[in-house]
């Protein structure tokens with residue numbers, strides 16, 4: 001079974017880029033453009049992993065993370081942001097990994113694989 005991943009980012013370019021890159025790794029990748037959309041998708045379907053942007057219109061990624069960890073305690077979440085400083089925000093500590101966005105997908109892919117393997 002392919003692992004089902006949800007990419008949450010308000011930038012279409014990032015959604016498409018991550019989608020392509022992770023599909024190449026054999027994953028079933030879905031995307032949401034906002035926190036609200038992400039939570040709807042998580043209610044409707046079962047996912048193995050969420051890659052979550054922090055800066056989002058409407059509810060931000062830290063609040064989405066809080067709600068995910070409340071409702072789906074074992075669902076891993078990777079926070080992926082352009083900024084380092086959120087790491088100091090205790091709201092981010094519940095995430096399973098924190099990655100600073102870059103055009104090089106290697107770090108993200110490695111973390112995704114490590115987390116998914118751990119869940120086997």
Ligand SMILES: [Mg+2]
Pocket residue numbers: 009010011053054055056
């Ligand atoms: Mg954003």
